[in-house]
Amino acid sequence: MSTFLGMPARPPRSPYGTGNLRGDEPFPRAAHQELGNGQLRRNLHKATTTIRAKRLNVTGELPDWEALRDAGSAIKTDAMNRLPELLEQLELKVTEHGGTVHWARDAAEANEIVARLVRATGSSEVIKVKSMATQEIGLNEHLESAGITPYETDLAELIVQLAHDKPSHILVPAIHRNRDEIRQIFLDRIPGVDPELDNVPAHLAAAARAYLRQKFMTTKVAVSGANFGIAETGTLSVVESEGNGRMCLTLPDTLITVMGIEKVLPRYQDLEVFLQLLPRSSTGERMNPYTSLWTGVTPGDGPQDFHLVLLDNGRTAALADAIGRAALNCIRCSACLNVCPVYERTGGHAYASTYPGPIGAVLTPQLAGMHAADDDPNSSLPYASSLCGACFDACPVKIDIPSLLVELRHQHTEQAGTTPEKLAMKAAAAVMKRPALYTGAQKAAGLGRVVAGRDGTISRLPPPFNGWSDSRDTAAPPRRTFRAWFASDEGRATLRAAADEHDRGQGESDQGPGEPDRNQGEDGTR
Amino acid sequence: MTSARETVLGRVRDALALAPTPATAVPRAYRTGWALPDPERLALFTDRLLDYRAEVHPCTADRTAKVVAEVLRDHGARRIGVPAGLDPRWLDAYDGEVCQDAADIPAPRLDSLDAVVTASAAGCAETGTIFLDGSPDQGRRALSLVPDLHLCVVDLSSVEAGVPEAVARLVPERPTTLISGPSATSDIELERVEGVHGPRTLVVVIRTDR
Ligand code: SF4
Numbered sequence: 004m005s006t007f008l009g010m011p012a013r014p015p016r017s018p019y020g021t022g023n024l025r026g027d028e029p030f031p032r033a034a035h036q037e038l039g040n041g042q043l044r045r046n047l048h049k050a051t052t053t054i055r056a057k058r059l060n061v062t063g064e065l066p067d068w069e070a071l072r073d074a075g076s077a078i079k080t081d082a083m084n085r086l087p088e089l090l091e092q093l094e095l096k097v098t099e100h101g102g103t104v105h106w107a108r109d110a111a112e113a114n115e116i117v118a119r120l121v122r123a124t125g126s127s128e129v130i131k132v133k134s135m136a137t138q139e140i141g142l143n144e145h146l147e148s149a150g151i152t153p154y155e156t157d158l159a160e161l162i163v164q165l166a167h168d169k170p171s172h173i174l175v176p177a178i179h180r181n182r183d184e185i186r187q188i189f190l191d192r193i194p195g196v197d198p199e200l201d202n203v204p205a206h207l208a209a210a211a212r213a214y215l216r217q218k219f220m221t222t223k224v225a226v227s228g229a230n231f232g233i234a235e236t237g238t239l240s241v242v243e244s245e246g247n248g249r250m251c252l253t254l255p256d257t258l259i260t261v262m263g264i265e266k267v268l269p270r271y272q273d274l275e276v277f278l279q280l281l282p283r284s285s286t287g288e289r290m291n292p293y294t295s296l297w298t299g300v301t302p303g304d305g306p307q308d309f310h311l312v313l314l315d316n317g318r319t320a321a322l323a324d325a326i327g328r329a330a331l332n333c334i335r336c337s338a339c340l341n342v343c344p345v346y347e348r349t350g351g352h353a354y355a356s357t358y359p360g361p362i363g364a365v366l367t368p369q370l371a372g373m374h375a376a377d378d379d380p381n382s383s384l385p386y387a388s389s390l391c392g393a394c395f396d397a398c399p400v401k402i403d404i405p406s407l408l409v410e411l412r413h414q415h416t417e418q419a420g421t422t423p424e425k426l427a428m429k430a431a432a433a434v435m436k437r438p439a440l441y442t443g444a445q446k447a448a449g450l451g452r453v454v455a456g457r458d459g460t461i462s463r464l465p466p467p468f469n470g471w472s473d474s475r476d477t478a479a480p481p482r483r484t485f486r487a488w489f490a491s492d493e494g495r496a497t498l499r500a501a502a503d504e505h506d507r508g509q510g511e512s513d514q515g516p517g518e519p520d521r522n523q524g525e526d527g528t529r
Numbered sequence: 530m531t532s533a534r535e536t537v538l539g540r541v542r543d544a545l546a547l548a549p550t551p552a553t554a555v556p557r558a559y560r561t562g563w564a565l566p567d568p569e570r571l572a573l574f575t576d577r578l579l580d581y582r583a584e585v586h587p588c589t590a591d592r593t594a595k596v597v598a599e600v601l602r603d604h605g606a607r608r609i610g611v612p613a614g615l616d617p618r619w620l621d622a623y624d625g626e627v628c629q630d631a632a633d634i635p636a637p638r639l640d641s642l643d644a645v646v647t648a649s650a651a652g653c654a655e656t657g658t659i660f661l662d663g664s665p666d667q668g669r670r671a672l673s674l675v676p677d678l679h680l681c682v683v684d685l686s687s688v689e690a691g692v693p694e695a696v697a698r699l700v701p702e703r704p705t706t707l708i709s710g711p712s713a714t715s716d717i718e719l720e721r722v723e724g725v726h727g728p729r730t731l732v733v734v735i736r737t738d739r
Contacts, residue, residue: 081553112533185717293712
């Protein structure tokens with residue numbers, strides 16, 4: 004490693020996160036099992052088709068949608084750049100308004116903080132608002148082991164919890180279940196439910212209402228996540244639909260909010276952007292039914308004891324990667340899942356992480372690492388994509404997921420790849436970085452085919468990618484396969500030239516995997 | 530021992546030092562300062578509310594009490610809750626029982642109310658959103674949440690055309706609730722169903738001359 008001779012010592016990279024961020028088997032194997040489940044595929048197809056149409060309707064009707072996306076993307080990038088000062092400001096403001104701020108390095112620490120706070124109240128149960136962060140750290144499991152019963156109150160989370168199932172979607176965790184299955188789960192698991200309950204969604208929702216009503220009225224402690232935390236004012240926000248969020252945020256005596264450090268926004272005014280981007284992208288509504296905004300404690304209104312737990316758990320590891328950190332801009336709308344042809348066929352469980360789908364494929368390996376040499380299932384995630392680009396088109400904060408996937412594949416092959424794989428990856432990386440070459444390759448082959456499967460042969464791309472064009476917002480490139488293009492003289496020449504150029508661009512430096520600065524010097528811009 | 534706080538903040542600084550990026554300017558080319566004449570704002574706001582299956586009653590301010598009483602009667606609401614600062618004249622024509630809320634009334638008791646009547650802080654026509662901020666005429670958050678019917682009186686002059694204009698009206702430190710239609714869920718096959726834990730019926734009385 005000769006790169007940084009003469010430079011000051013580089014700071015250490017943060018440890019990776021822990022919790023529900025890693026499965027037992029690689030994506031292709033997990034996906035293969037899920038693909039055998041016809042019911043799952045029908046459920047997913049129906050749901051994602053519905054939501055795609057709704058989203059396009061409500062994003063299309065705004066004349067300034069693209070300008071909102073640009074603003075949203077820049078606000079998040081700016082927030083990441085200024086994270087230390089913003090977090091300190093948020094802490095100060097929450098404290099000024101009567102809240103208590105806690106910091107957690109990882110999942111275990113966050114879990115312990117929450118359990119300790121609950122114990123201090125004397126309560127042995129908590130009601131929970133759907134939250135990705137607490138799912139990620141496995142809070143429910145930890146609370147149960149500490150003798151505290153968590154009750155999920157979001158309808159989909161309730162379905163998942165009652166069925167001892169796992170969430171499969173970041174917005175609609177029970178998307179893999181249809182109404183008949185949900186009816187059966189309720190009949191089997193809700194004490195005292197009407198045995199005549201049918202499968203009409205409104206009736207199923209009413210059954211959940213009746214079941215949870217008493218919990219809302221009597222439970223003294225609630226645990227929530229947060230969609231946004233405003234540094235300027237100390238205001239926290241939960242965006243929801245059912246009113247279970249309002250119940251949890253309002254009725255208990257104690258509220259504990261677990262928030263990833265990347266959720267901080269600089270200004271209150273920034274809400275004007277995200278309150279437009281998020282609902283339209285997630286449920287395809289102009290506005291979600293309920294959004295709660297609260298700042299510390301308000302005398303006479305809501306919980307009088309408020310705790311904010313700020314969670315790292317691998318976020319700083321992701322932040323140290325100049326390219327990969329864009330994944331931290333995610334506002335968890337789930338649009339990228341809903342348009343993804345891979346997700347639509349495999350479902351969320353195949354990703355084996357709290358974060359499935361395209362964003363999961365880039366976020367999970369960065370939060371929890373991909374230890375390629377040890378056959379880590381996470382190192383298969385960057386390949387769980389056809390790179391069709393639909394996710395990038397749909398993302399309200401313009402995260403270029405395909406490029407991030409390519410970058411992660413690159414990092415993976417640098418760590419563990421075989422020679423042909425490395426060649427293809429180098430070529431792909433070079434092609435991606437040069438607009439003219441990139442466009443040429445895309446024209447010839449479609450971006451989806453530019454990058455090889457992990458064993459270096461194209462045929463090993465996970466199976467069902469041929470349906471990708473129906474979920475794209477824009478016209479698909481010509482359907483000449485990468486294999487055909489690769490086999491042609493033109494393809495071979497292009498890749499060879501690109502690989503050579505890539506090697507030249509690397510210059511003397513031989514930066515190892517995980518070095519965040521890698522590739523930045525390639526175009527001679529630094 | 531280093532505290533978690535110092536460790537996390539230190540890691541963030543290290544990460545930014547490992548991968549420094551130039552300062553980002555935020556382009557705010559999206560629509561702001563959007564204004565619409567009263568009739569158009571009313572039409573847009575009404576359209577959005579109806580789309581969420583809220584019930585909408587436009588009226589002039591002098592008819593507030595009459596409309597409120599009619600709505601409550603039509604829904605069979607015999608016992609209603611009101612925040613302490615609600616204009617008492619709005620209930621002049623109502624003949625049911627009126628319970629004034631107070632901070633020390635336990636939330637489960639609110640469950641026995643047939644309805645709640647509140648004012649509002651602001652509105653957004655384009656998204657059909659009502660903003661409550663806990664002012665005396667809106668009350669604490671539990672009051673507008675637990676009863677199954679929420680009747681909300683909105684002055685048209687407080688309804689802005691778009692989201693940025695409406696957000697600009699808010700006071701950040703106040704506990705604020707954005708309400709867009711009755712409670713709903715899309716959790717079953719991503720189909721919207723109205724009516725889960727929040728009020729299953731939302732009635733909006735829009736006072737067109739206020
Ligand atoms: S990556 Fe973008 S599209 Fe996907 S969930 Fe996050 S914000 Fe939404």
